[in-house]
Amino acid sequence: MNAQAGRMRRVMSSSTATVYLVLIGIVIVSVILSATVGRSFFTSGNIEYLLTSTTVLGFVAIGQTLVILVGSLDLSVPYIVGLSSVLAAGVMAGSSQNLIAGLLTALVAAACIGAVSGVLVGVVKINGFIATLGVGLMVSGYLFTNYRGNTGQASPGLAALGSISLGPVPVTTLIMFAVLLITLLLVGRTRIGMHMYAVGGDAAVARMSGIRGWMPVFVAHTLSGLFSGLAGLVIVARLGVGSPAAGTQAGYDLLSIAAVVLGGAALSGGKGSLWGSLGGILIFACIDTMMGILQVNPYLKDVVRGVIIIIAVAVYARQAMPRVAARFSPGGGRAVESAPEQIGEDAR
Amino acid sequence: MNSVLQIRGLGKSFFGFPVLRGIDLDVRPGEVHGLVGENGAGKSTLMKILAGVYEPDAGTVTLDGKPVEFAHPLQAYAAGISTVFQEFNLISERTVAENIYMAREPRTLGLVSTAGMNRDTGELLASLGVTSIPPTRKVSDLSVAEQQIVEIAKALSFNARIISMDEPTAALAGHEVALLYSIIERLTARGVAILYVSHRLREIFDLCDRITVLKDGELVATAEASQLTETELVRLMVGRSISAFFPEKLEGTTVGDVALTLRSAGNTSVNAVDLRLREGEIVGMAGLQGAGRTEVLEGIAGVNPFTRGTVELLGHPLRLTSPRKAIRKRIAYITEDRKATGLSLNQSVMDNALAVVRAVTPLRSAVARQRANEILESLELSARGPDHEVKFLSGGNQQKVVLAKWLLTEPKVILLDEPTRGIDVGAKHALYTLMRTLAQAGNAILMVSSELPELIGMSDRIVVMHEGELVAELPGGSSEEQIVRAASGLTAAEPAA
Numbered sequence: 001m002n003a004q005a006g007r008m009r010r011v012m013s014s015s016t017a018t019v020y021l022v023l024i025g026i027v028i029v030s031v032i033l034s035a036t037v038g039r040s041f042f043t044s045g046n047i048e049y050l051l052t053s054t055t056v057l058g059f060v061a062i063g064q065t066l067v068i069l070v071g072s073l074d075l076s077v078p079y080i081v082g083l084s085s086v087l088a089a090g091v092m093a094g095s096s097q098n099l100i101a102g103l104l105t106a107l108v109a110a111a112c113i114g115a116v117s118g119v120l121v122g123v124v125k126i127n128g129f130i131a132t133l134g135v136g137l138m139v140s141g142y143l144f145t146n147y148r149g150n151t152g153q154a155s156p157g158l159a160a161l162g163s164i165s166l167g168p169v170p171v172t173t174l175i176m177f178a179v180l181l182i183t184l185l186l187v188g189r190t191r192i193g194m195h196m197y198a199v200g201g202d203a204a205v206a207r208m209s210g211i212r213g214w215m216p217v218f219v220a221h222t223l224s225g226l227f228s229g230l231a232g233l234v235i236v237a238r239l240g241v242g243s244p245a246a247g248t249q250a251g252y253d254l255l256s257i258a259a260v261v262l263g264g265a266a267l268s269g270g271k272g273s274l275w276g277s278l279g280g281i282l283i284f285a286c287i288d289t290m291m292g293i294l295q296v297n298p299y300l301k302d303v304v305r306g307v308i309i310i311i312a313v314a315v316y317a318r319q320a321m322p323r324v325a326a327r328f329s330p331g332g333g334r335a336v337e338s339a340p341e342q343i344g345e346d347a348r
Numbered sequence: 349m350n351s352v353l354q355i356r357g358l359g360k361s362f363f364g365f366p367v368l369r370g371i372d373l374d375v376r377p378g379e380v381h382g383l384v385g386e387n388g389a390g391k392s393t394l395m396k397i398l399a400g401v402y403e404p405d406a407g408t409v410t411l412d413g414k415p416v417e418f419a420h421p422l423q424a425y426a427a428g429i430s431t432v433f434q435e436f437n438l439i440s441e442r443t444v445a446e447n448i449y450m451a452r453e454p455r456t457l458g459l460v461s462t463a464g465m466n467r468d469t470g471e472l473l474a475s476l477g478v479t480s481i482p483p484t485r486k487v488s489d490l491s492v493a494e495q496q497i498v499e500i501a502k503a504l505s506f507n508a509r510i511i512s513m514d515e516p517t518a519a520l521a522g523h524e525v526a527l528l529y530s531i532i533e534r535l536t537a538r539g540v541a542i543l544y545v546s547h548r549l550r551e552i553f554d555l556c557d558r559i560t561v562l563k564d565g566e567l568v569a570t571a572e573a574s575q576l577t578e579t580e581l582v583r584l585m586v587g588r589s590i591s592a593f594f595p596e597k598l599e600g601t602t603v604g605d606v607a608l609t610l611r612s613a614g615n616t617s618v619n620a621v622d623l624r625l626r627e628g629e630i631v632g633m634a635g636l637q638g639a640g641r642t643e644v645l646e647g648i649a650g651v652n653p654f655t656r657g658t659v660e661l662l663g664h665p666l667r668l669t670s671p672r673k674a675i676r677k678r679i680a681y682i683t684e685d686r687k688a689t690g691l692s693l694n695q696s697v698m699d700n701a702l703a704v705v706r707a708v709t710p711l712r713s714a715v716a717r718q719r720a721n722e723i724l725e726s727l728e729l730s731a732r733g734p735d736h737e738v739k740f741l742s743g744g745n746q747q748k749v750v751l752a753k754w755l756l757t758e759p760k761v762i763l764l765d766e767p768t769r770g771i772d773v774g775a776k777h778a779l780y781t782l783m784r785t786l787a788q789a790g791n792a793i794l795m796v797s798s799e800l801p802e803l804i805g806m807s808d809r810i811v812v813m814h815e816g817e818l819v820a821e822l823p824g825g826s827s828e829e830q831i832v833r834a835a836s837g838l839t840a841a842e843p844a845a
Contacts, residue, residue, distance in 0.1 A: 189459040191451075194442075198450055201439035208401075208437045210422030210451035271441045327640070327816045328619045332656055 015264035015271075015316055019279035022312055026283055030290035039293050044168040050282075050289045051173045052238075056081070057255060057281050058176040059231035061263075062183050063114075063224030064256040065277040069187070070220045071200040071269025072121050072128030076113065076136030077228045077256060078247030082143050084110045084232025089152025089242030099155040107229045113139060114225015115218065122217030132221075136253070143244040150241040162237025172234045179227065184274050192219055200269025228252075258309050259284060264316060283308065352377045352509050352541055353429070358407035360393055367393050368565045371407065375510060380532060380542040382556035382573065383512075384549070385585055386772040389562040391545050395512050398543070399431035400424035411509070422451070430503030432513045434770070436495050440488035445469035447487055448502045472501050476531050493524035500531060504540075511535065512543035517551060518770060521637030521798070522832070529555065547772065548799070549578050561585055585773060594805030595781050598788040603628045603808065605662065607792035608648070608679075608761050612657035617643035618816045620657070625761060625792035630783060632807030632824075633796045634831045640816040641796040642684060645763045648794075649681035650674040661761070675708050680759035682750055684766045684796075690750040691738050697724070698734035701752045708757070716756065723752045728778065744775030751782065762786060764795040768802060780806060800828045 027041075034041040060077050067074040084106040092102035113135060120131035154162070164171045187193035196216040198206040207213050228247075235246045247253075257267075262280030265272025287308060291301050351374035358371040368390045375381050385391050396402045398409070400418030409416050411427055418424040424431070438447045445465045446453075453460040454468070469483035478501075481494050490498065496516060503511045517525050532542055532555060546552055552559060553573055561568040561584040568584050582593070604627035613621045618640040625631055635641045646652040648659065650668040658665050661677055668674045674681070683689040691700050701720040702713075721734065727748040731741055738749055747767065754762070764783075768776045783793055783806060797803050803810055804825060812820040812834040820834035 185459070189462070191453050191455070191460060194446060194453060194460060195451070197442055197446075198439050201441050205437045205439055206450070208421050210420065210425070270439065328614060328616050330616065330655055332614060332619060 016273050016276045016279070018316065019262070019264050019276045019283075019312075022315070023279050023283050023286065026286050026290075026308075030286055030293075033290060034293045037294060041290070041293065046289055046293065047168040048165060048170065049292065050285045051168070052170055053288055054281050054285045055170065055173045055176045056231045056234050056250070057252065057259065057284070058173075058278070059179065059227045059234065060252045061256040061259045061277050061281055062176075062180055062274060063220075063227035065260050065263070065265060065272055065274055066183070066187070066196060066220035067128070067224045068257070068260050068265050068267060069196045069200045069269060069272050070217045071203070072217060072221065073132060073257065073267075074114075074117065074221065074224045074228075075129065075132040075253045076117060076139060077224065077231075078250070078252040079136045079139035079143060080110050080113055080225055080228035081232045081235065081247030081252055082244040083113070083139055084229040085235045085239075085246055086143065086147050086151050086242035086244050088158075088233055088236045089154055092152060092155040092158065092236075094153035094155065096155050096157060099157050102155060102158075103233065106233055107226060110229025110232065111222055111226040114222040114228070117225065118218035118221030121221060122214030140248075147242075147244040150239070150243050152236075152242040154236045154240045158233070158237045159240050162234065162240075172237060175230075176234075179230065180274060180278065183223075187274065192216060196220055197270055200271075202270070255284070258305070262309060262312050283312075350377075351375055352412060354408075354410040356408050356410070358394070358397065358404050358409065360397060360402060360404050360406075366565055368397075368404075371562075371567050373560060373567065373570065375541045375543060376558075377509070377539045377541055378536045379557040380536060380544055380555045382552040382559040383543055383545045383562065384547075384552055384559060384581065385562035385568075386774055389585075389772075390565040391562055392514070393565075394562070395431060395433075395514055395543070395545060398424060398429050398510075398512055399433075400429075425503075425506040425508075428507060428509035430506055430508035430511045432496065432499045432503055432511065432516060434514045434516075434518060436499055438487045438495055438498060441486060443484050443486055444473075444481060444490070444498050445483040447498060448472070448483075448505050468505075469501070472505055473497070476501060476504070476534060478531075491524075492519045493521070493527065496520070496528070497531065500535075504535070508540060510541045510543060512545070514545045515547065515770065516544070517546065517548060519637075522836075523636070525551075547770075549581060550801075552581070553578065582773065593777065594802075595777075595784050598784045601628050601784070601788040604790060606660075607662060609660040610644075610648070610654075610657065611660070613644075613647060613654040613659060614656040615643075615647060615652060615654050617652065618647065618813075621647075621818045623794075623811060623818060625794055627760075627790045627792050628787050629808050630787050630793045630795065630806055632803035632810040633794060633813060634798075634800070634803055634810055635796075635813035635835050637798070639813040639835065641813045642765055643816070644813065644818075645681060645765055645794070645796060648674065648761075649679055649763060651681070672708065675704060675757060678758065678760040679763065680754035680757060680761070681763045682754055682765060682767060684769065686743070686746050686750055691746060693739040694737060696735045696737055697729070697731050697741075697749055700738050700749050701734075701756060704753050705756045720752060720756055723755050724748070727752055727782070742772075744771040744778075747771050747775065747779070751779075760791060762791050762793045764793065766797055767795065768797070768799065776802075800831055803831065804828065 031041045060081065064074055064077065087109055088102040088106035091105045092098045117132050117135050120126045121128045161171055187196060195206065195211045198211055199213055199216045203213050236242055259280035260272060260277045261267060262283055263272065263276030265276060284305065287304055288301065291304065353375040355371055355373040358368060359366065360368040371394065383391050393402065397404050400421040400423050403419060416427050448469050449465050454464050455461060466483040473481055476497065478497055481490065481497065487495060487498065516528060520528060535542060544556060556573045558570060559573050559576060559581065560570040563585060606624050607627045608625040610621050610623040621644055633641050643652065647654040648668065650670045650673050653669045659668055666677060687693060692703065698717065698720060701724060702716055705716050729745055729748045731745060738746055767779055787793060795806065808824045810822045810824065810826055810831060811818055812831060814835060814837050822830055
């Protein structure tokens, strides 16, 4: 009973709850604004658009969440997305026989690039920002030297997967949710996942407790690479071709970091949740959908995104301030009958 | 006598410089074994060897008759030696249970069993007589005392035969110390041996069965606590008898005009504080942790300004709404937490010493450096040079850098918050002497301290805080009992029962 309550608390820790409150607020605003131009926000077309724009960023942000949890960053994700898409489409070349080979090539390459970052950050102890910037640049150089424009062709099976929906829900979105659930299990119920929090929270303490510090960092980066690879496959499924610039054009590096931070994670590591990151992505997706309905200038979208990120993080920062109960009211009298021992209880 | 731990000829050097030499030590099951010595005596190194943080260069460690060697902290834990360090090894964003079972979470079918982990943690805490800490609570929501209990529970969860504790009471208030004592009693009753490192000699005598004294990396003596007096112990530690541990007031020290006056000062943390500090006077401030002592200092220093009442400096009313304003009025505030608020650890001795002066005065850099060097020299700072980073200095030397930083501003009012926390006996004595010199020069000094002998030994007057209010003012030389009664909310005037 108690343990369940504790689990509930962890799942809906205060900052995650705030993320969803912000999301609900934005949905309400979106519905009202859509109504003012005589449109409905909740049409199945809109929902499909919203979920579609959630999917690719979702894969990337799940990986980014893990990387940020261990106190690192992954700036190489857009290039991995691009690489994965061109490798898959290239190997498949429109043939069904090459489906598995294409998928495997893309995912193995993506995971390996993540693993390289993992070794650089976890073992060689290079700052994550720098290490993944370097790795990203190398992949970028390879990509744009060897591929000019879209290339290859998806196997028919994969292309079909990209176009099937269950009602308004694209199958690729369902796959993204499945990956999210598996990753939730990983961070919440496996040692390696729990150790990601520990290493990000305080690497020295984690080491003293007997955790091999490089391991969670390595795994987080490898998974981030792998999930970016999956994002690339979704792009192939949707477009039918590989697109080297798919990741960079969408700006998945900064967008995924923004979504994770919007989801309540600390860039210093050790604090954050996948549900929070999902909330962050949905917030972005809602705003995009709304602005699509309102036919807002696309460049203005970025302004709105920027404003939302800053406001949200300012709100979280306020929340995180130490809640020392005031002993005296500003006027002078005893504030409340609050013995200091009760502060801990109240904070719950 | 059978011992659970035998150490023979243990030695350790860093960069060719020996910090431990030929240590022979026996620890018996169920005893509290005190380990004392000045900073730099080798206590921490010895503890870290036992904890598996360092590997010794020479000698053997035998546990239950079997020689052991630890290459990693976990091996020490697994062997039955646990260490509770001064800086806790807890992840604040994780729960109590997750911290205790970190790196060895119980699993069923590959998944961590959180329910089992929480249940075991509850039982573990209950066995220490603690039921007020839910296993699912985040460590960041716990008090310092509760975090320490979690550390001890973690140590115990490895079936520790020996638990070594480094200054466990450093951050605890009086009633929390009592809880720690009772936990130690429960541990020893089970046959767990405690290796207890502390600078607080009172505790050493309260708790320990035997005491080992280290000095300059060598073992000076191991003796039954009952056969030692405090004076003898201090003499063994420093190799000289500090007859007058608290230096007398210097000749020519006169208590002059009122330097700082608080009238009904208050904010959301403290209320209606009336306080006068005179030039040349040392006022001590007593109280339990959380009584609002630091908050009074923060009010004066403009960190967390007073919102009610008035503050007067040398008769002139003023509003100190930021640290910058307070510094410009020559108020120096030496905070309790050197590492967090006193120093910029990655910067050099000189950059730290000049930090405040550079911020508030247009003094020429060369002049400031010259003066900083003079002050650091007069404080007998031992560092490799002014460009040495402060993170490499010992606690006592770091404190000297903080003091130099503030003395450079030529303060009139000096606020000291727990100035001797975590520094060794020699450095303490140097600080006391410095306080006397500053008083002689006409400074008004307000010192918050949790060490009663220090308050009694140094203060001309002692004011006592209780739940955010200043409840008593006692003359210097008052008894510990009077202070404790006032601090715990009993009226000081009430006759002792």
